[in-house]
Amino acid sequence: MIDSNVIYTWLSLVILVALARSALAISFKRNPADDYLTTLSRLTKFRTGVLIAGIVYGSAGFLMYPSNDPQYQMFLIFMLAGMSAGAVVSYSADIISATAYSVTVLIPIIIRLFLAGDNLSYAMGLAAIIYLSFMLMSVLHIYRSQSENIFLHLEASEHEETVRTSEERYRLLLTHLPIGIFHYDKNLVITYCNECFAKILNSSVENLVGLDMHTIKDKSVLLALDKTLAGEFGFYEDYYNATFSNAKKWIDLTCAPILNQNGKIDGGIAIIQDITTRKLAEASFNSIAEQLNDTLSAIPDILFELGLDGQYYSVHTPNEDLLVMPSTELIGKKVPQVLPPEASNIIMAALHEAHEQGSSQGKQYQRQSPQGALWFELSVARKSSPDENPRFVVLSRDISERKITERDLRISAIAFEAQESMMVSDANKVILRVNKAFTEVTGYTAEEVVGQTSLPLRSNMHDTNFYQSIWSSVNSKGAWKGEIYSRKKNGEIYPGILSISAVYDINNVVTHYVSTLVDITKEKITAEEIQFLAFYDPLTGLPNRRLLMDRLSHALMTNVRKDKDGALLFIDLDHFKTLNDTLGHDVGDLLLQQVAKRLTTCVREGDTVARLGGDEYVVLLENLSEQAIEAATQAEAISTKILSALNEPYQLDSHEYHNTSSIGVALFSNHGQSQEDLLKHADIAMYQSKKAGRNTLRFFDPAMQQAIHVRADMERELRRAIEQQQFQLHYQVQTDHKGNAIGAEALIRWFHPERGLIPPLQFIPMTEETGLISSIGEWVIDTACAQLHTWQHIEPIRDISISINISAKQFHQADFSEKVLATIERYDINPMLLKLELTESILLEDFEGTIATINTLKKIGVMFSLDDFGTGYSSLQYLKRLPLQQLKIDQSFVRDILTDSSDQAIVRTIIAMAHSLELEVIAEGVETEAQRQYLLEIGCKSFQGYLFGKPMPITEFEATLPED
Secondary structure (H helix, E strand, O other): OOOHHHHHHHHHHHHHHHHHHHHHHHHHHHOOOOOHHHHHHHHHHHHHHHHHHHHHHHOHHHHOOOOOOHHHHHHHHHHHHHHHHHHHHHHOOOHHHHHHHHHHHHHHHHHHHHHHOOHHHHHHHHHHHHHHHHHHHHHHHHHHHHHHHHOOOOOHHHHHHHHHHHHHHHHHHHHHOOOEEEEEEOOOEEEEEOHHHHHHOOOOHHHHOOOEHHHOOOHHHHHHHHHHHOOOOEEEEEEEEOOOOOOEEEEEEEEEEEEOOOOOEEEEEEEEEEOHHHHHHHHHHHHHHHHHHHHHHHOOOEEEEEEOOOEEEEEEOOOHHHOOOOHHHHOOOEHHHHOOHHHHHHHHHHHHHHHHHOEEEEEEEEEEEOOEEEEEEEEEEEOOOOOOOOEEEEEEEEOHHHHHHHHHHHHHHHHHOOOOEEEEEEOOOOEEEEOHHHHHHHOOOHHHHOOOOOHHHEOOOOOHHHHHHHHHHHHHHOEEEEEEEEEOOOOOEEEEEEEEEEEEOOOOOEEEEEEEEEEOHHHHHHHHHHHHHHHEOOOOOOEOHHHHHHHHHHHHHHHHHHOOEEEEEEEEEOOHHHHHHHHOHHHHHHHHHHHHHHHHHHOOOOOEEEEEEOOEEEEEEEEEOOOHHHHHHHHHHHHHHHHHHHHOOEEEOOEEEOOOEEEEEEEEOOOOOOHHHHHHHHHHHHHHHHHOOOOOEEEOOHHHHHHHHHHHHHHHHHHHHHHHOOEEEEEEEEEEOOOOEEEEEEEEEEEEOOOEEEOHHHHHHHHHHHOOHHHHHHHHHHHHHHHHHHHOOOHHHOOOEEEEEEOHHHHOOOOHHHHHHHHHHHHOOOHHHEEEEEOHHHHHOOHHHHHHHHHHHHOOOOEEEEEEEOOOOOOHHHHOOOOOOEEEEOHHHHOOOOOOHHHHHHHHHHHHHHHHOOOEEEEEOOOOHHHHHHHHHOOOOEEEOOOOOOOEOHHHHHHHOOOO
């Protein structure tokens, strides 16, 4: 159909041209021309109007040409032909106007017909050319005729001859056109036909002219013919049976009405073509296309037509889910645009291979889809097409299931050759195949067992009923798995886990059995070892803590039932660490083993000896007397026996060794004690025996437990005190011989929120035992350095030093010196104002390390003082090697110095020794002026004590210092 906008535009142009020419005609009529120039000017305008009108009407040959509608094509042709014919009449007086009009009207439709390319259009184009030629000749003829008429019809006879010649030529043209043409009147009687029409019907012109078409046998064409008599175009395309011959052909008929001079319909003209060949070709093509479609529908693979650049030209698939996107969206896109790089590279490589070799086979690629990974195999063939634009047929087969099968087969093959012994037998239990692991486990090669039953593998550990129950389970459930004992080729019986599975065919009939057998000999041994390790000590073979607690739980329940008492002995070897450190752990292990044997010989049958670890043993005594005193006596007797046995010398390789032990005893009855409590009670009693001098025994005392609870509470509160910063530093002044303040000792105080001030002697020892002394010591150093930082900005007291007591545990930490240096640097203080007081106990542990630490800090100016000198391990040999600056005389020597000659002698010796070593001396505990005077007289020039001031908070201490 022609776009209505085109039609309206064309009509508008026609109307516009018509109005313009009408206006021109009216203008000419109102103003007649009087001279030649005016006439010539008007003729030029007239010819221009005619040319424009011809162009507008002729444009319909392109603008309104219906490509697929022969009926309207004929209508358009005849319409334009009629216009050109009208021009012959209307404009023939001016040959230029008539010629221009006819040419501009017909040439576009002639060109359009030739461009259509089909036979009918080509024939119609030839006819139109002939018609145009005829019209031009007619124009010329009429022009000449009119010219002759104008010039007194001088050549009238010649004009008539020309007309007759033209008509004859027209008839000859119609007669020899390659398409059938016939005329008919209003009664559908054929008045004219050409030879081609007669040939199509296998007849002659003579037989057809004058034929009343109402009498023909095949009246299917009459409807189209009748339409022309109603003023319409008629069309017919179908199979036609001729009336007067055996012609049976496919024809294409187009007919149009013929008008007389009055515009009345006198009949029609029809153009007919034999399209049998075309129809047969179409039928053949349709058949081939149908077969091809059937073939494509039967192919389960994806079929693409691709260009060398990977562009999709067509897609056929039985399943759209196999495509990366809908097929309609793929057309026009290229492979690299829609597939991942790896997949697109493989496809493009296959296209180039097919381009060079004609085909490509077997390339595979993978891509992801919502259903998972999909695998495809490519078959590519090059089509017969121009080299500049080659096309390829690509068959893409979904091989995802094949890939899974191949993977499963590989896995199955690997699994079959796994370390598990595997055997495949048929439905009659005849062995068909075994793997290498089978041979390694059983000793039988494949050649020895294939074709045999599994009976040689059976051991005598199971009876016939056992094996029958296995096969009964396999037959009913399809599988069996369990522990079994089998026989190897060498006769060895071994445990294993046997698994038998039945294999069924599609009819659910058993075809094979697959058996796997795992040798669990090592697992059995390992399980036994694990069982032993879970409950026994591997070194001594004694029950371990777990088994002890289990037996203790059982003993507690038994005692309740039998109303018997029992006892728990906690035994610890004395100085065992020294043995390990001197003779080595191997020798220590020998001692532990011999102790275990001696303990076992000391107890009764039914008692338990266990090793908890290290050098700790526990003996569980059951069924003692129901009388507590008698039960204690029994426990004491056994404990004494143990002490005596363990005191005997030991032969440890080449070493003879003597050892003692400490024993703690906790009695238990039916009073509901817990296992942990009993063990804890015995442990506490053992430590009491150690405190009593070792090589003895002690019974648990409840008062001791209460003291331990108090100690535990104190430890918790100490940790809370560190977190909540409940500690404070009090400062006690140190003076010179003139009474001037030269320093202060920082003394820690604990202000408990509920219990108030707690003296240092109540918590300092515990902090050392628990390790909390390190955290507290770091806090003391940090606080003292912060105070020195404050003082160094106050002129009168900027040179006052602060002394800090350092514990042995804190001092011997690996990073002690680094922490002190970091604190000094952080507060930017003069290190010579920081004095660290060490006790003599520090010298007993790692003396060389002590010297190294002191030297490290001394290098930057930190001062060191030996506190409580004379009360401990005061060795002159060690003292002279220590890089100290000061000795501090203990207050115990100062307290009675005025009355006790021994104290006087000791103090004089300390002062003399200090002076000889070029060390300063300070005396602590000075409470009277007499004490100060005496000390001053014998050479001590620095003092500390209540005479000068008690330890006090920083605000009170600073108030006692001079203001200028």
